[in-house]
Each structure stands twice: as C-alpha cells, then as structure tokens.
Amino acid sequence: KAGAAEVRLGMTAERKARQIIAVGSGKGGVGKSTLSANLAVAMARLGRKVGLVDADIYGPSQPRLLSTEGRRPEAEGNKMIPVPSPYGVPMLSMGHLVEPGQAIAWRGPMAGKALEQLIDAHWGETEIIVVDLPPGTGDVQLSMLAKHKPAGAVIVSTPQDLALMDATRAIGLFEQAKVPLVGMVENMAGYICPHCGEESDPFGNGGAEAAARTMGLPFLGRIPLDLSIRQDSDAGNPPAAGDGPQAEAFASIARGVLA
Numbered sequence: 586k587a588g589a590a591e592v593r594l595g596m597t598a599e600r601k602a603r604q605i606i607a608v609g610s611g612k613g614g615v616g617k618s619t620l621s622a623n624l625a626v627a628m629a630r631l632g633r634k635v636g637l638v639d640a641d642i643y644g645p646s647q648p649r650l651l652s653t654e655g656r657r658p659e660a661e662g663n664k665m666i667p668v669p670s671p672y673g674v675p676m677l678s679m680g681h682l683v684e685p686g687q688a689i690a691w692r693g694p695m696a697g698k699a700l701e702q703l704i705d706a707h708w709g710e711t712e713i714i715v716v717d718l719p720p721g722t723g724d725v726q727l728s729m730l731a732k733h734k735p736a737g738a739v740i741v742s743t744p745q746d747l748a749l750m751d752a753t754r755a756i757g758l759f760e761q762a763k764v765p766l767v768g769m770v771e772n773m774a775g776y777i778c779p780h781c782g783e784e785s786d787p788f789g790n791g792g793a794e795a796a797a798r799t800m801g802l803p804f805l806g807r808i809p810l811d812l813s814i815r816q817d818s819d820a821g822n823p824p825a826a827g828d829g830p831q832a833e834a835f836a837s838i839a840r841g842v843l844a
C-alpha cells in the first residue's frame with residue numbers, strides 16, 4: 586500500500602512540474618495549428634522538453650505538420666505513449682487514432698473524453714505541453730481549460746478586423762476559465778511576393794499588435810504570409826526547424842512565451 590501511495594505521489598509531482606501552454610484562436614484558418622507546431626519545435630530547439638497535443642480533434646493537422654502521419658501511439662497500461670516526431674517533440678493527436686482523411690463526428694462529451702486521453706498520457710520527462718485547441722469558444726475548450734488549468738494561453742489572430750473580433754472572444758474564454766494570457770501573435774501579416782520579393786499587406790498589418798496593446802496583452806510577434814510556410818508545413822517540415830528567417834521569427838515568439 587505504501588508503495589502505491591509513493592507511486593501516486595511521484596505522479597502528482599511529475600504532473601505538477603509539467604505545464605500546459607494552450608494555443609487558441611477565435612476561428613479556424615488563422616494559423617493556430619501552424620503556430621502550435623512551430624512554437625513547440627522552437628521551444629525544443631531552445632533546449633526545453635516539449636510535447637504537443639493536437640486538441641483540434643475534429644480537424645487534426647499536427648501529424649501532417651510534424652511528419653508523424655500514419656503513426657499509431659503505443660500504450661502502456663491504459664495510457665498512450667506519445668509518438669516521437671523527427672523534431673524532438675513527442676506528440677499525440679486524434680489524427681494518430683483514425684485513418685487519415687477520415688471524418689471525426691463526435692458529440693461534445695465523447696470529444697472531451699478523447700482529448701482527456703491525449704493529455705493524460707505517459708508524457709515522461711516532458712516539461713511543457715503545447716496544446717493546439719480547437720478553433721472557437723465552445724464546451725470542449727471550456728471543459729479542457731477548467732480541467733487542466735493551463736499555465737498560460739497564446740492567442741493567434743490575423744490582422745483582419747473580423748479575425749480580431751473573434752480573437753477577442755477567445756480572450757474572453759481564457760479569462761472565464763482563469764487562464765493567464767501569455768500574449769498575442771499576429772499571423773499572415775505582410776505578404777512577401779515569391780516573384781518580386783515586394784511586401785504588401787493583404788489582410789492589413791499591425792492590427793493584432795494594436796488590439797493587443799488596447800487589451801493590455803503582451804504582443805509576442807508577427808509571422809508574415811509566406812508561401813514557403815504553407816509549402817514547408819504541408820510537406821511536414823516545420824519552418825521553425827529550418828534556418829530561414831521564419832525560424833528566427835518562431836524562436837523569438839518561443840522566447841517571449843518562455844520569459
């Protein structure tokens with residue numbers, strides 16, 4: 586009996602030491618998954634033991650982004666063992682449990698249970714788990730935040746007014762769940778033309794930074810709209826793992842989150 590208590594205490598200590606960083610957005614398509622993957626990779630490059638949970642259970646994209654598509658997590662006891670990715674970031678995604686492209690149409694409670702298993706896995710020495718939340722501000726998000734109490738949340742927005750209004754709703758979600766806001770990232774700000782290199786602003790520029798300032802949130806950095814980000818992401822090569830200018834942009838955001 587004493588032995589079992591020790592094991593439990595050990596696990597509690599392990600869980601206490603581990604922190605969850607949630608990445609959220611008010612709506613889909615703003616680059617939340619891209620940021621989550623690259624933030625995790627950038628933190629790992631900075632020497633932290635980082636894991637990634639793809640909580641976007643209705644549209645999991647992390648296996649593609651970190652080249653673990655088709656992999657199945659092993660289990661020990663009744664818990665999953667995270668899948669190692671080539672970028673030093675162990676990870677778990679619903680995408681690892683269903684066939685690629687298979688639609689996942691679950692009701693809230695089941696979705697919540699599935700997410701539970703991804704977070705409550707054998708994370709071993711992992712110190713920080715980056716959680717790519719589903720877009721929006723529904724029940725799955727709220728119950729996850731209430732249950733796992735992330736140490737902090739990062740909000741992603743594009744510079745468009747509409748996306749920013751959605752971001753404001755996401756901020757409300759984290760405040761309601763009493764999750765401290767680490768800051769805001771502006772994605773798809775400034776378009777670098779692949780032909781002439783000229784920079785333009787299809788979605789405006791600086792909107793998220795101004796909004797962050799108005800709301801008293803730290804501004805963590807800006808990622809331009811860059812064709813190479815989409816191409817590399819689709820090919821399973823996270824830009825944060827490379828040596829281009831985007832790797833430094835993600836590293837700078839990672840340093841801001843860790844500070």
Ligand code: ADP
Pocket residue numbers: 610612613614615616617618619620646720772773774808809810811812813814815816818819
């Ligand atoms: P979300 O998780 O918010 O739905 P994703 O991260 O899946 O958004 O991004 C949506 C699409 O936009 C993906 O095809 C992704 O590769 C692309 N994308 C994201 N950020 C950028 C960027 N800064 N430049 C170019 N393409 C991007």
